[in-house]
Amino acid sequence: MRTLQFFIDGAWVDPAGPIRRLPVVDPATEEPFAEIALGDAADVDRAVRAARRAFETFSLVSREERLDLLRRILVVYRRRINEMGEAISREMGAPLPFAVSNQAGSGAAHLQTMIRTLEHFAFEELRGSTLVTREPIGVVAMITPWNWPMNQIVCKVAPALAAGCTMVLKPSEIAPMSALLFAEILQEAGVPAGVFNLVNGDGPTVGEALARHEGVDMVSFTGSTRAGVAVAKAAADTIKRVHQELGGKSANILLPDVDLTEAVTRGVAECFGNTGQSCNAPTRMFVPAEREDEAAAIAARAAARFRVGAAPGEGPVLGPVVSEAQFGKIQDLIESGLREGAELVAGGPGRPDGLNRGWFVRPTVFAKVSPEMRIAREEIFGPVLSIVSYENEDEAVRLANDTVYGLAAYVQSADLDRARALSRRLRAGNVYLNDPAWDTGAPFGGYKQSGNGREYAEFGLAEFLEIKGIVGWGAAP
Known part of the structure; x- marks a missing residue:
């Protein structure tokens, strides 16, 4: 893995400025086992610009092309699922069998569900003379936590790809190794350049820059309610959509x-x-x-x-x-x-x-x-x-x-x-x-301070779509 690099515009690249290193610590031993580079606003800007360029073409690809892409990702993901489980086990401490079957397995499950969802999802309907169409929202910033890294990454990335969106991911800096491996999987599966980008970093720097960036159309955030409030405030000036899955006390x-x-x-x-x-x-x-x-x-x-x-x-x-x-x-x-x-x-x-x-x-x-x-x-x-x-x-x-x-x-x-x-x-x-x-297939998300919006299946796909009404579409000439 290229732990001191970011994945931007289809390539592994060095940080824009001097490398700031952060150790990744094994929670079972309290010992560092890797280092990552921490990005900054310049790295975020480079990634967002790549995603904006890619959106011009990826937003227009057909349903079948997007399905083929998701199927290729699933094939590569399944082949590397043991590696994924090992990475998750090392970075956040999950027992290895659980890390492979449940933690890494959740990513495969979401990919399978999104493929089935995309096969039948209705992007258009004619209501009288008005065509109601659902179109990709644009560039999505994704900020994900350490506790279920692949579950939370894939249940954002898979529907975004299914919708035709492009994206920039900031995974948790505490447990980043699985996300770097996931970027390798997407690269191997042939995700077009700029469609998926990854910048490592902390919340106050990279997370804040993503939430504020005027080139980002939506932020999809999973984490604490405290951090969710900060993301929403940072995003408010640009009136972007903010989708949040936050804390709980069930x-x-x-x-x-x-x-x-x-x-x-x-x-x-x-x-x-x-x-x-x-x-x-x-x-x-x-x-x-x-x-x-x-x-x-x-x-x-x-x-x-x-x-x-x-x-x-x-x-x-x-x-x-x-x-x-x-x-x-x-x-x-x-x-x-x-x-x-x-x-x-x-x-x-x-x-x-x-x-x-x-x-x-x-x-x-x-x-x-x-x-x-x-x-x-x-x-x-x-x-x-x-x-x-x-x-x-x-x-x-x-x-x-x-x-x-x-x-x-x-x-x-x-x-x-x-x-x-x-x-x-x-x-x-x-x-x-x-x-x-x-x-x-069940909608996942919360009431009150547990967030807004829903993830999983068609509910998650709908979050990455804008609704357009084309009035007069069915009118006589």
Whole structure:
């Protein structure tokens, strides 16, 4: 990989100015294993100009040409999927089997879904004498996070390509290696020069320059709500479209009719998936008040079964969290739970026994959590579960909705009709009933401070399109 270069206009190029280096750190060892170059506004400008030139022709290519391109990308991606998993495992700590099957696998899944979507998507319809057509929005700036690098990159790049857009990607500087490999995959698949560009850098420099650039028509951002606010403010002066998928504090409501052992055990596993580093993780578990102690005991047993270890090791369930800063934030929130009177039933502060190096967090469960506690309100982004009790269904809904976030919610019930009815009362962009399989065809995005717009399938494709009405198209001459 050309880690000290950027991919601009179909070629690997050196930064415009003197190289500013940033180490890429393995979170399992706390040791750097690579260096990347950090870009600046000049590099962003060069990439945006390349994307603007490429848009003039790529926006006009046929559906079949775009389908052929996506199919070629998928072929190359599948061939290099083990490399991709290894890169993700090293840069953000995911256990290797999970990194290959889930992390890298999510990219392949989004490519497959977008190919099926593009085969049948209706870009035009005639309404009376007016032709309504959906056209590519233009040059898209993409700013993506470290926690699910390929999921978030591909669910932006694939629909942008399907729409006929060109783009500049700024991946997370914490976990950039998978993005550099993805650029190699696109180059090998024959993406035309300037259609896809990549500039590494930090948010205040490269992210800010992309959001402000007058040559960018849209910003698609995934990350924290705090950073999303900064992106929206930077983009406001040029009235560009801003699409955001931000933070979450998802509720998991266990109704009284569930098999409590099964539902709690499943809920702990969902919360701890990806070491808790998922924006839609069900981190608030709501249980009937009369069964709170029982639920806490089940959750403690479930947490104790999680093995923690270095990503290349033999089958650890939880790898490290991504960085020292993230580790410190999680420790602070765990300590706040203790100070504010929550009952610690599993885990707690510090590293697990025997792990003195690496940013490993003890799988942690709190019970007797009240809604005003920080652990019940703030996004922790680590393997920390809060159990909250409720007296009746109305209170469960009220407490679940009592958050600035609205990305996801979960409902567990033996009565599917009851779960369906409850799902309609939850202010969240996605509601998952009884632990369903992941669906790349479902719209993904949030209410409130969890963002705006949707990703995945035709919902994601539509975000990269402008709607034009050509009045009189069908009128008699």
